[in-house]
Amino acid sequence: MALTNISREDIELLVDTYNHRHLDAINFISKFFYGEVQATMSEITEFDENFLVISSVSLTEKKDHKFEFLQKIKTSEEFQNNLILLLIQAREKAPSSEPLTNIEKEIEKTKNLDTYFTKVKSKKVISKNIVEITFQGGLESLPNFGNDAFLYFIVSEEKNFIFPSDFSMTTFRSLKASETSTSLNGAYYTIRRKRADEIDVWFVLHSDPGPLADWAEKCDAGSNVAVWGPRSSFNPPKDIDQYVFIADETAQPAVLSCIENLNGKKYIGIFETKNKQYEYDLKGISDCIKWIYRDDFVEQSEDLVNEIVSLVQKADNTYIFGAGEGKRMLTLRRVLKEAGFSTKETNLIGYWKK
Numbered sequence: 001m002a003l004t005n006i007s008r009e010d011i012e013l014l015v016d017t018y019n020h021r022h023l024d025a026i027n028f029i030s031k032f033f034y035g036e037v038q039a040t041m042s043e044i045t046e047f048d049e050n051f052l053v054i055s056s057v058s059l060t061e062k063k064d065h066k067f068e069f070l071q072k073i074k075t076s077e078e079f080q081n082n083l084i085l086l087l088i089q090a091r092e093k094a095p096s097s098e099p100l101t102n103i104e105k106e107i108e109k110t111k112n113l114d115t116y117f118t119k120v121k122s123k124k125v126i127s128k129n130i131v132e133i134t135f136q137g138g139l140e141s142l143p144n145f146g147n148d149a150f151l152y153f154i155v156s157e158e159k160n161f162i163f164p165s166d167f168s169m170t171t172f173r174s175l176k177a178s179e180t181s182t183s184l185n186g187a188y189y190t191i192r193r194k195r196a197d198e199i200d201v202w203f204v205l206h207s208d209p210g211p212l213a214d215w216a217e218k219c220d221a222g223s224n225v226a227v228w229g230p231r232s233s234f235n236p237p238k239d240i241d242q243y244v245f246i247a248d249e250t251a252q253p254a255v256l257s258c259i260e261n262l263n264g265k266k267y268i269g270i271f272e273t274k275n276k277q278y279e280y281d282l283k284g285i286s287d288c289i290k291w292i293y294r295d296d297f298v299e300q301s302e303d304l305v306n307e308i309v310s311l312v313q314k315a316d317n318t319y320i321f322g323a324g325e326g327k328r329m330l331t332l333r334r335v336l337k338e339a340g341f342s343t344k345e346t347n348l349i350g351y352w353k354k
Ligand SMILES: Cc1cc2nc3c(=O)[nH]c(=O)nc-3n(C[C@H](O)[C@H](O)[C@H](O)COP(=O)(O)OP(=O)(O)OC[C@H]3O[C@@H](n4cnc5c(N)ncnc54)[C@H](O)[C@@H]3O)c2cc1C
Pocket: 150, 185, 186, 187, 188, 189, 190, 191, 201, 202, 203, 204, 205, 206, 207, 208, 209, 210, 211, 212, 213, 214, 249, 250, 251, 253, 254, 350, 351, 352, 353, 354
């Protein structure tokens, strides 16, 4: 069966993410799996339900390498599994002195993450579509990275659900993989603030809520959650003179935490929201944040992205960090590249998919 349009779009987003944020892994595959030691640039240029193509460019030539999947793929997860398989095979052929790629470091880190059990303490309205939930208890040993540190939240549709004491992320994954019916659902959320045994998290509420947004709207004090993490993606090079942050509502908690840790470095924030009524109090930093409103743009993807990019000045030692809807991030990466920003200067992450 051919890929559905939805799966094809999901894989396009994934390929764009690999070509921008995980180029070290693609170069590593090209060098050690395909033996392209002279290659200066490699990227995924084509895919289908049966294969993917990695093009390796050296000073003298460009070569395409086709990797046939063992089984036809149907989803972006299956596509990613094949990429990881390629990476594992490249690693087996590489000298042991070769450093880990970022994705391998990520995989290593996730092996050591813990699951914590905590409860809703209180809820507070931040804006027309953001609610802050404070969780208390069980969090004393949760590491505090600051910046964009994020956790995987697992919640239940049952009101008084209690997690078994041996429950972990592994239990959750096998429940989901086995397709047995479960009241549990999960998604990633950012730690907006951490105190000794408490965290504040901003949940975006939207018109077509998924299980987590729905839970956030309805939960009461005392509701149990399990969280797994934390991890972080904000990793700018040293000696950055100016930061540009681009964020829709889901990424604003991450960006606000990053801004609080900048120690006086120069920055601008470009914050997307629905319209003026959805703004909230930026507590003393409003001069550095420019709001832009989705409602002002009919052709959202292109026009809104062009508006964002018009606010970004090209200057030396600039680092652009941001996150939001997957396709919007894909268009932004492309337009910023056309405006002269290299992949090393940008880190734009798809936080959710329309
Ligand atoms: C590292 C990371 C950190 C994140 N931090 C935060 C955070 O701090 N706060 C936060 O609110 N989100 C955050 N997100 C995004 C959040 O994980 C997604 O929005 C997730 O899809 C919510 O799960 P759900 O069960 O509500 O919806 P899903 O079941 O995933 O989706 C159901 C429907 O809701 C739509 N949808 C999902 N999110 C949105 C949205 N924001 N606006 C409009 N429609 C949407 C989908 O398109 C789909 O139609 C983060 C994501 C990542 C990867």
